[in-house]
Amino acid sequence: MLENVTAPAHRLVPDAGEIQYGYELPLEERMVRGAPVRLFTFPRACQDMARTVVCLPGLGASGRSFAPMAPLASHLRLQLWTPPLRTPMTHTPLRWNVEALAHPSAGLPERFALLGSSFGSLVALALSLARPERVRALVLVSPVASVHRVRRLALSLSTLVRMPKPFAYLFAPAVARALGGAKLPPEGRSEIVREARRLSPLELLRRLRDVLDADYLEGLERLRVPTLVVHGARDHLVPLRYARDVARRIPGARLEVLREASHLPYMSHSQAFNAFVGDFLLQHLS
Numbered sequence: 001m002l003e004n005v006t007a008p009a010h011r012l013v014p015d016a017g018e019i020q021y022g023y024e025l026p027l028e029e030r031m032v033r034g035a036p037v038r039l040f041t042f043p044r045a046c047q048d049m050a051r052t053v054v055c056l057p058g059l060g061a062s063g064r065s066f067a068p069m070a071p072l073a074s075h076l077r078l079q080l081w082t083p084p085l086r087t088p089m090t091h092t093p094l095r096w097n098v099e100a101l102a103h104p105s106a107g108l109p110e111r112f113a114l115l116g117s118s119f120g121s122l123v124a125l126a127l128s129l130a131r132p133e134r135v136r137a138l139v140l141v142s143p144v145a146s147v148h149r150v151r152r153l154a155l156s157l158s159t160l161v162r163m164p165k166p167f168a169y170l171f172a173p174a175v176a177r178a179l180g181g182a183k184l185p186p187e188g189r190s191e192i193v194r195e196a197r198r199l200s201p202l203e204l205l206r207r208l209r210d211v212l213d214a215d216y217l218e219g220l221e222r223l224r225v226p227t228l229v230v231h232g233a234r235d236h237l238v239p240l241r242y243a244r245d246v247a248r249r250i251p252g253a254r255l256e257v258l259r260e261a262s263h264l265p266y267m268s269h270s271q272a273f274n275a276f277v278g279d280f281l282l283q284h285l286s
Contacts, residue, residue: 181262
């Protein structure tokens with residue numbers, strides 16, 4: 001089904017009128033480990049299970065933020081994963097997503113590729129280290145492997161998310177501009193703002209705590225998964241030198257830098273991003 005949004009606040013599914021052109025995608029809701037996961041796909045997409053790629057979004061985004069990857073959908077089975085708006089309090093959001101992705105109720109094949117952006121890169125790294133037998137290939141976009149590799153600007157977001165919701169609403173467009181950079185199209189910025197405003201300050205703070213507590217740098221040398229790191233040279237959140245460090249620590253990893261892109265290269269520079277990622281994934285999923 002397609003998301004149809006303007007609904008009252010208690011409804012999970014948003015109203016179609018709020019979804020920007022190019023971001024309307026079929027939606028399936030799955031109950032995974034007792035919580036609702038939104039899974040977006042592409043119409044008439046590849047159905048080859050061996051080419052499954054699970055795409056994990058950033059801190060306050062939904063899987064729909066990967067809509068600009070549509071040209072790859074005819075060759076890759078892209079599954080755009082969206083964590084619950086309220087992660088069960090029994091787990092941290094990071095741990096819950098790692099366990100959920102490996103759970104039978106997620107409906108994923110025995111082995112699949114992972115593409116994680118920002119917070120999603122944390123989830124992808126954690127799953128790849130905990131369950132390497134499940135991961136066929138790994139794409140890390142603007143990777144956050146350790147809090148020591150995130151600028152103080154990012155840490156100051158913890159203050160922002162504690163603000164009353166109306167104030168957080170006012171700041172959301174500025175945050176979207178900072179993340180997407182000057183080349184992020186208006187429809188992409190609107191998508192980021194709309195989805196971020198649906199997340200409660202508590203949930204955002206819980207995910208941010210996962211970022212602040214994470215440190216996977218020492219474990220990266222254990223990875224034996226084909227890995228591509230994609231980074232925007234103008235990323236003001238995660239500096240390029242830290243992406244280089246992540247790529248250097250993972251045996252055989254490849255780094256591709258998009259010179260004009262910021263923190264969301266798949267939204268702002270989709271053509272170049274899709275070329276790098278498509279070639280890499282087709283090479284390892286064929």
